[in-house]
Amino acid sequence: MILIARLLHSIDCFLIKYLNYLIGAFKPACNISITFSDGKTRKKVPMKKENGQTVMIPLFQSQENIAGKISIEPVQGKKVEHNGIKIELLGQIEIYFDRGNFYDFTSLVRELDVPGEIYERKTYPFEFSTVEMPYETYNGVNVRLRFAITVHLHQLTIMEVGIEDCLHIEFEYNNSKYHLKDVIIGKIYFLLIRIKIKNMDLEIRRRESTGSGANTHVETETLAKFELMDGAPVRGESIPIRLFLSPYELTPTHRNINNKFSVKYYLNLVLVDEEDRRYFKQQEITIYRQAETS
Template sequence: MTSLFGFSAPVDIDVRLDGEHERQHVDVKLDNQAKDALPLYYDGESIKGTVVIQPRNGKKLQHDGIKIEFIGSIELFFDRGNHYEFLSLVQELAAPGEIRAAETLDFEFKNVEKQYESYSGVNVRLRYLLRVTVQRRISDTIKERGLWVHTYRLPPDSNNAIKMEVGIEDCLHIEFEYNKSKYHLKDVIVGKIHFLLVRIKIKYVELSIIRRETTGGAPNQYNESDTITKFEIMDGAPVRGETIPIRLFLGGFDLTPTFRDINKKFSTRYYLNLVLIDEENRRYFKQQEITFYRIPEN
């Protein structure tokens, strides 16, 4: 908290949330690779707490009003300096006046709709924060406090299995099947691979989950792919008629729900990537998009 002229601000601001020590926290990476533990809130939940204003060095503080804002914003890293706010609520905490000793000011944003889940990606960040502003004649003093938000969705009404055939003419023909196409974040992916024709020497088979993040729009559209997990499901050459079972537990991975065209700024999609590697290290692969969603934890 410094002024435009580099002087230390004459006031300390502390934002305290009701029951925050009993609340679940989420570790979030900051810009400098450090981590911060942010309190977790849910869509529709109230944000309630107090702001403590403490003048420094026993001096009185003249101000032109104190306010607190609850803000939801999207930051695109290629467009630094521009934050796109999709939520902005304001409460006045104090009228213009002076503060001689520490003052505690209550605030509450009731039953706030938080339509998007928090997200910190490669090229984009969606975040929620509380911002306290002590308005002063020369320069305002501002303190921000971050929150993390999860949103729940009902399980999909339809959730069809994925069945596909992949082949190279007269060389390879396989069928693969996954039990469904939509999974909650603690779910299990169950499937199988059936080899109908094998005339190439396969060395091993691996399955991976890939996250693809798309930000911006043409001509400034950026795509980043990140492998969440990769594991070998078969070592050695399969034979005709062989079936490989697949069972992948999702609970231990750093997954988010699937995000599609969030505020027309970004999307995050997931793919199952099946790869066969032959003895000459040639790779044969097939990707299938799957959907992740969040349900309440027990």
């Protein structure tokens, strides 16, 4: 069974300009590397990447222990502020003609660190014991099955809403993944105000998709509407946000369940001016069920 070590670390920043979405990403403020405890002695096999290059990856069998170390090193002169660090072992199926939708059949998570700051290179040991790998890795013409190790370094997420030379608002919230009883904490910053805002709301929306291709049917419903502001803000003003999820009838996020349906959740920031024109920014969040402790 082949395990592909994969590291993901990105920060996304979103800008609405005349209600057109422009998506960009900051350069990461740190370098993340992974080493396996028996990396020097473990057998490796070749695998061809999408760009045609061949790389050597470690070979694991089902029921083996997977252990090693994660190293996080800030870029010179920078510090890394984070809301927690996790490592996840994923077993994943990807259908090439349906890019962006993955079926996760295995997901094991280990907490590496609590929220804090990293000023210099820091190393975290990890171990997944007796890992069940029900399928072999496969790279085909139309489908790929893989096992991957992913490092999640949760940093503050920032959404920007703007109309050039008229309105610029920054919405900072603490995470993009929440459990069903969690609290969304954030803050709204008014950087530029040249239009008369009447009110501002934060909504939780659920989008349910069924079917596939031309037969896809999508229903969106607003489950919660939280008033953030009633009246005109001034430049430099900030508004704290504290939205409890427990009062609402939420379910965990479901992604491409048996190729039949998906359920996704979004935070929708809505601003209304005195002429009832609406400005908004929508950001997907992941909701999960927290394991109960005895």
